[in-house]
Amino acid sequence: MTEFFHVITADQFTELLIRFPRLSSEKIPLDASLARILSDDIVAFEDLPEQARSTVDGYAVRAEDTFGASDSIPALLEIAEPVQMGTIPGYALNSGQAAPIPTGGFLPRGADAVVMVEYTNRADEKNVEITRPVTLRTNVLDKGEDSKSGEPLLPSGMQLRFQDIGFLAAAGFSEVSVYRKPKVAILSSGDEVVPVDCRPRPGQIRDANSHALAALVREAGAEPILFEIVPDNAAMLRQALETALSQSDITAISGGSSVGARDLMKSAVSSLNDTEILAHGIAIRPGKPTLLADRKGKAIFGLPGHPVSALIVAQVFLVPLLRHLQGAALGKGPRGLRIDATLTASIHSTIGLEEYVRVVIEEKPDGTYEAHPVYGKSGMLSTMVKANGILVIPMNVEGLSKGDSVQVVQW
Amino acid sequence: MTEFFHVITADQFTELLIRFPRLSSEKIPLDASLARILSDDIVAFEDLPEQARSTVDGYAVRAEDTFGASDSIPALLEIAEPVQMGTIPGYALNSGQAAPIPTGGFLPRGADAVVMVEYTNRADEKNVEITRPVTLRTNVLDKGEDSKSGEPLLPSGMQLRFQDIGFLAAAGFSEVSVYRKPKVAILSSGDEVVPVDCRPRPGQIRDANSHALAALVREAGAEPILFEIVPDNAAMLRQALETALSQSDITAISGGSSVGARDLMKSAVSSLNDTEILAHGIAIRPGKPTLLADRKGKAIFGLPGHPVSALIVAQVFLVPLLRHLQGAALGKGPRGLRIDATLTASIHSTIGLEEYVRVVIEEKPDGTYEAHPVYGKSGMLSTMVKANGILVIPMNVEGLSKGDSVQVVQW
Numbered sequence: 001m002t003e004f005f006h007v008i009t010a011d012q013f014t015e016l017l018i019r020f021p022r023l024s025s026e027k028i029p030l031d032a033s034l035a036r037i038l039s040d041d042i043v044a045f046e047d048l049p050e051q052a053r054s055t056v057d058g059y060a061v062r063a064e065d066t067f068g069a070s071d072s073i074p075a076l077l078e079i080a081e082p083v084q085m086g087t088i089p090g091y092a093l094n095s096g097q098a099a100p101i102p103t104g105g106f107l108p109r110g111a112d113a114v115v116m117v118e119y120t121n122r123a124d125e126k127n128v129e130i131t132r133p134v135t136l137r138t139n140v141l142d143k144g145e146d147s148k149s150g151e152p153l154l155p156s157g158m159q160l161r162f163q164d165i166g167f168l169a170a171a172g173f174s175e176v177s178v179y180r181k182p183k184v185a186i187l188s189s190g191d192e193v194v195p196v197d198c199r200p201r202p203g204q205i206r207d208a209n210s211h212a213l214a215a216l217v218r219e220a221g222a223e224p225i226l227f228e229i230v231p232d233n234a235a236m237l238r239q240a241l242e243t244a245l246s247q248s249d250i251t252a253i254s255g256g257s258s259v260g261a262r263d264l265m266k267s268a269v270s271s272l273n274d275t276e277i278l279a280h281g282i283a284i285r286p287g288k289p290t291l292l293a294d295r296k297g298k299a300i301f302g303l304p305g306h307p308v309s310a311l312i313v314a315q316v317f318l319v320p321l322l323r324h325l326q327g328a329a330l331g332k333g334p335r336g337l338r339i340d341a342t343l344t345a346s347i348h349s350t351i352g353l354e355e356y357v358r359v360v361i362e363e364k365p366d367g368t369y370e371a372h373p374v375y376g377k378s379g380m381l382s383t384m385v386k387a388n389g390i391l392v393i394p395m396n397v398e399g400l401s402k403g404d405s406v407q408v409v410q411w
Numbered sequence: 412m413t414e415f416f417h418v419i420t421a422d423q424f425t426e427l428l429i430r431f432p433r434l435s436s437e438k439i440p441l442d443a444s445l446a447r448i449l450s451d452d453i454v455a456f457e458d459l460p461e462q463a464r465s466t467v468d469g470y471a472v473r474a475e476d477t478f479g480a481s482d483s484i485p486a487l488l489e490i491a492e493p494v495q496m497g498t499i500p501g502y503a504l505n506s507g508q509a510a511p512i513p514t515g516g517f518l519p520r521g522a523d524a525v526v527m528v529e530y531t532n533r534a535d536e537k538n539v540e541i542t543r544p545v546t547l548r549t550n551v552l553d554k555g556e557d558s559k560s561g562e563p564l565l566p567s568g569m570q571l572r573f574q575d576i577g578f579l580a581a582a583g584f585s586e587v588s589v590y591r592k593p594k595v596a597i598l599s600s601g602d603e604v605v606p607v608d609c610r611p612r613p614g615q616i617r618d619a620n621s622h623a624l625a626a627l628v629r630e631a632g633a634e635p636i637l638f639e640i641v642p643d644n645a646a647m648l649r650q651a652l653e654t655a656l657s658q659s660d661i662t663a664i665s666g667g668s669s670v671g672a673r674d675l676m677k678s679a680v681s682s683l684n685d686t687e688i689l690a691h692g693i694a695i696r697p698g699k700p701t702l703l704a705d706r707k708g709k710a711i712f713g714l715p716g717h718p719v720s721a722l723i724v725a726q727v728f729l730v731p732l733l734r735h736l737q738g739a740a741l742g743k744g745p746r747g748l749r750i751d752a753t754l755t756a757s758i759h760s761t762i763g764l765e766e767y768v769r770v771v772i773e774e775k776p777d778g779t780y781e782a783h784p785v786y787g788k789s790g791m792l793s794t795m796v797k798a799n800g801i802l803v804i805p806m807n808v809e810g811l812s813k814g815d816s817v818q819v820v821q822w
Contacts, residue, residue: 030607030622031622031625031626031637033626034626034629034630035630048792049616050611050613051613051614053790055788055789055790057669057670085601085602085603085614085643085669085672086601086602086603086614086615087613087614088613088614102669102670102671102672103669103670103716103717104603104616104669104716104717105669106614117670141788141790141791145787145788145791146790146791146792146793147793153796154796160626161626161822162623162624162626162627162630162722163623163722163792163795163796163822164796165622165623165625165626166619166620166622166623166624166626166718166722166792166795167619167623167792167793167795167796168622169607169617169618169619169621169622169623170616170617170619170718170792171617172607172608172610172617173607174607174608190496190497191496191497192496192497192498192515196441196580196583196584196585197585199583200461202461202462202498202499203462203496203497203498203499203517204497205460205515205581206580206581206582206583207580208577208578208580208581209577210580211441211442211576211577211579211580212573212574212576212577212578212580213573214442214576215442215444215445215571215572215573215576215577216573218445219445219446219573226442232496258468258496258513258514258515258516259468259513259514259528260513261496261513305514305515306514306515307577307581311573311574311577337748340778367751367818376556377466377552377556378466379464379466379552379557380552380556380557381459381557381574381577381578381581382557382558382578384574384577384578385564385565385574385575385578387574407778411572411574
């Protein structure tokens with residue numbers, strides 16, 4: 001039995017991930033860019049709006065013509081040619097004139113404010129009464145007020161949301177440059193593991209890891225590639241890793257919860273050329289027997305075979321790496337919404353191990369939250385399903401008490 | 412000028428949405444099921460695990476054989492045939508025996524606990540010393556402990572997360588029944604609106620709404636279908652709506668911020684056969700001129716032309732409807748992570764209108780949050796980009812003061 005030869009802390013493990021370089025960028029259609037991360041700053045090439053526009057239905061005026069106007073003493077203005085949507089008026093508005101203008105319409109030259117239709121009365125065919133004064137630029141979106149030509153619209157490293165996509169469309173970008181999606185090769189190993197659509201013979205189990213990891217990888221914006229299950233055989237493991245590495249940016253192989261299987265995986269990874277094992281063992285629970293290697297700039301994650309351990313390690317370390325490769329800042333996992341909650345039961349923990357406790361986060365009627373630890377043996381996938389959050393207990397903490405204020409991460 | 416003939420509150424509008432029926436279900440591969448919503452309860456068809464398994468590397472024993480064992484007085488047991496991964500041992504463990512077993516291995520008949528390898532010493536080829544006692548079922552995952560044949564695994568209405576997919580794989584489900592993704596027809600109208608890849612002529616603007624709405628629809632788990640821009644023409648609007656309705660489950664048409672354009676849209680919708688206009692006008696800001704109609708069970712959303720208004724209305728009302736059609740409970744929008752924050756500036760609001768204020772949510776070093784209102788005219792898309800959250804001011808509130816505790820929804 002070989003001992004872990006390089007156990008490191010969760011923080012040290014996270015720091016190792018920074019060595020893997022960001023992926024190259026690619027140009028994609030705007031409509032495919034949701035949740036992608038910009039690889040370049042985007043700079044406006046024109047003013048938005050191109051000319052001053054009205055933000056209301058009403059009359060474009062010279063503001064000074066409305067000064068002092070009221071219900072009792074309205075300002076009487078001559079009606080100029082109405083502004084049409086989609087064209088810039090060809091005339092200049094003179095003093096004493098008011099031009100009917102729809103919301104979004106462009107102001108004629110000379111006009112510097114818009115009076116809302118609610119504060120006007122049509123006196124006759126040729127004249128309109130203004131019953132409220134407006135100041136300069138009232139109800140006007142000025143030329144370049146939304147964005148100015150030559151100024152930055154969105155910075156590189158930004159993850160695109162629906163409104164950013166709208167902004168880019170308005171500014172004339174039908175394509176954007178984003179970091180490539182990482183391709184993640186996913187392998188399960190183990191003589192006892194069979195595909196999900198097989199009926200296991202006695203003693204065999206179905207491959208849960210591949211499918212859960214694929215979903216997690218997809219959720220992190222990356223593209224999973226599922227490979228066939230690899231038996232516990234050093235040569236076959238090595239060959240499977242070679243194939244996976246050639247087709248992907250990251251290889252994640254799970255399997256081997258027993259000491260023998262773990263040794264086999266380490267041997268297989270060690271036997272690859274130009275490959276450095278960076279860590280074998282993390283001071284965490286669950287997930288201690290995790291391996292990290294660097295094959296010419298590509299990460300190899302050796303995940304535990306137990307689904308619960310594999311998924312927690314992937315959530316805490318693989319997801320931040322996937323986001324880093326796509327241009328986001330590398331942060332310590334687990335990522336997700338952090339919620340302040342009161343712990344409803346005491347939890348024992350071991351000094352020297354960072355522990356991940358599955359919890360049910362419950363919102364109380366007063367808007368506060370409670371975190372209930374989920375009981376059940378660590379190997380039970382059902383505990384991951386019952387849980388909707390995870391509580392991280394730092395390595396220097398011996399345990400938490402019922403009633404403690406904790407921060408949990410939503411799943 | 413036609414007035415809104417049916418202005419209702421945001422709550423009333425949300426309640427109208429329940430009339431639209433959930434979509435039918437479809438069977439899809441497990442690997443495509445992330446974030447989809449189950450249309451049926453899923454019931455286990457076998458026990459997981461099928462037989463008792465070890466959760467550690469060690470020795471399978473009869474617990475009673477270890478009682479009183481200690482470092483000074485170990486229990487000496489005869490080594491039985493080692494358990495192999497992937498097979499169920501064919502023999503029964505006798506009293507006085509211990510079988511080497513890897514993590515995940517199946518216990519032989521007669522064994523009822525596992526001693527971790529750390530608490531054992533190999534005495535010689537045939538015998539092992541046990542230095543700690545174990546109680547019944549220690550380090551054992553029992554037959555059916557993770558899930559029991561005939562018992563529910565996951566309930567209908569549940570949105571699948573990565574761990575649920577792992578659980579379903581372990582339980583032998585390679586396909587799942589989920590609600591269909593709603594197809595959402597997206598149309599922009601307006602004589603002044605041109606496609607994003609066109610160079611607008613003076614007075615024209617690019618179609619921001621279609622692309623932002625498509626992204627929002629996709630984020631809500633639905634499938635956008637983008638149509639060509641429709642001019643401000645009643646007959647063409649009507650024809651475009653007919654085509655869109657025939658190809659989708661929901662039709663969202665934006666356009667017409669001016670009173671004239673709004674009237675045109677209402678006329679076009681009214682002219683469709685078997686169509687009931689449920690609302691025209693919501694007591695909200697921005698987004699008041701919103702139209703909702705029911706065409707034989709399919710919703711027609713008439714959204715404002717202003718991108719900011721259109722996107723906020725879509726976020727607050729369309730997204731909850733999309734989730735409802737996919738089997739989720741109908742809740743009032745906006746959906747998203749709610750964060751308690753301190754408001755850093757006072758905001759005026761109008762009694763009788765529910766208002767949506769764009770805010771920047773900032774986390775302070777002490778873990779608390781501040782919400783800074785985003786200034787800028789309501790028509791500016793850049794304000795949506797600067798904001799990372801939204802603050803809802805209820806209709807009976809006249810305004811909020813600097814320093815107030817508020818709940819904001821993250822964007």
